[in-house]
Amino acid sequence: MRLLERMRKEWFMVGIVVAIVGAKLEPSFGVNGGPLKPEITVSYIAVATIFFNSGLSLKTEFADRRLHASPCVFCSDFNQGSWWK
Numbered sequence: 755m756r757l758l759e760r761m762r763k764e765w766f767m768v769g770i771v772v773a774i775v776g777a778k779l780e781p782s783f784g785v786n787g788g789p790l791k792p793e794i795t796v797s798y799i800a801v802a803t804i805f806f807n808s809g810l811s812l813k814t815e816f817a818d819r820r821l822h823a824s825p826c827v828f829c830s831d832f833n834q835g836s837w838w839k
Contacts, residue, residue, distance in 0.1 A: 761768050777784060784790045 782788055784792055786793055
């Protein structure tokens with residue numbers, strides 16, 4: 755029972771070890787053009803998931819401040835963009 759508790763506590767490390775062992779046993783699964791399609795999953799889905807998860811972890815006060823500041827940044831960027839014309 756102690757091993758099961760330890761595995762539950764260290765679930766992330768267990769997952770990493772399982773992924774590495776799986777990649778060693780079946781490398782054709784993650785090759786370009788393979789069933790995992792890493793050219794799509796890594797480029798788009800993984801990056802979108804990372805940004806989505808980091809957005810979920812933001813505090814609402816911080817998000818409200820960022821929403822308030824974004825029109826100011828847009829206006830200043832728009833004004834500075836016209837300097838080059």
